[in-house]
Amino acid sequence: MIRAILFDLDETLFDHRSAVAHAVTAWTAALAPCHPLLGEGPALWLRLEDKHLPAWHHGECSFGEQRRRRLRDYCRQMGLAEPADLDDAYADFLTAYEAAWEAFPDAYTVMDAYTGSGLTLGVLTNGQPMQQEAKLRRLGLLDRMDPVLTPDSLGGNFKPSAECYLAAAAKLGLAANEVALVGDNLNLDAIGPTRVGMLGIWLDRYGSATPPPGIPAIRTLADLPAVIPPHAKPERQACLAGHA
Ligand SMILES: [Mg+2]
Numbered sequence: 001m002i003r004a005i006l007f008d009l010d011e012t013l014f015d016h017r018s019a020v021a022h023a024v025t026a027w028t029a030a031l032a033p034c035h036p037l038l039g040e041g042p043a044l045w046l047r048l049e050d051k052h053l054p055a056w057h058h059g060e061c062s063f064g065e066q067r068r069r070r071l072r073d074y075c076r077q078m079g080l081a082e083p084a085d086l087d088d089a090y091a092d093f094l095t096a097y098e099a100a101w102e103a104f105p106d107a108y109t110v111m112d113a114y115t116g117s118g119l120t121l122g123v124l125t126n127g128q129p130m131q132q133e134a135k136l137r138r139l140g141l142l143d144r145m146d147p148v149l150t151p152d153s154l155g156g157n158f159k160p161s162a163e164c165y166l167a168a169a170a171k172l173g174l175a176a177n178e179v180a181l182v183g184d185n186l187n188l189d190a191i192g193p194t195r196v197g198m199l200g201i202w203l204d205r206y207g208s209a210t211p212p213p214g215i216p217a218i219r220t221l222a223d224l225p226a227v228i229p230p231h232a233k234p235e236r237q238a239c240l241a242g243h244a
Contacts, residue, residue: 003118005228008189010125020097021042022100027092044074045074055069064087067086101135103140120146123148126151127150133148147172159188159189162192180228181201182201186202186204
């Protein structure tokens with residue numbers, strides 16, 4: 001029986017792609033308003049996240065250093081002069097990024113669907129804890145998510161390592177097969193947790209592919225209750241039984 005649902009954050013509850021599009025476009029336009037590749041900046045930025053974040057995940061550099069590498073790479077590929085101070089330049093990007101933080105509307109729909117259920121709702125993200133908690137606070141979701149799990153609190157283990165999922169289940173005081181993980185990344189949020197016995201559910205917002213056999217897929221978080229029905233709290237069930 002599923003007793004807890006963990007949600008990925010970026011591109012699952014939080015609309016990271018839209019915030020990046022806003023921030024990258026604004027940051028680039030401030031340097032080069034008529035840049036011919038302005039419209040291609042956001043997609044490049046997302047590719048550079050995939051390129052540079054693993055070095056931090058593997059302990060090869062700090063979180064700040066992968067940001068510098070990403071920004072340096074972005075400027076080089078866009079033909080922009082490298083900023084004299086990459087940290088200052090990244091701070092400008094962050095200001096624009098944070099101004100555009102928004103949840104996907106179905107994040108609230110799914111929270112409401114499970115309110116009053118006996119299920120624990122939490123977050124399992126590969127992100128940096130301070131920034132991820134700040135996002136949840138801004139979106140009004142932090143009070144509804146407990147725990148918020150990041151590699152910092154899971155022995156430095158990132159998704160898709162088995163140790164990450166097992167440590168997350170242990171933090172919940174549950175067996176792996178009592179925990180579901182829902183997220184937009186097929187490997188990190190669905191296939192990886194399934195390998196350790198969790199219920200991995202792929203959120204495929206864009207209908208991009210057919211999942212492997214045995215991996216449930218949903219197009220919106222509003223469809224999650226069809227996969228994991230909300231159930232009443234044990235106390236409420238006992239109470240109702242007593243008055244039957
Ligand atoms: Mg994600």
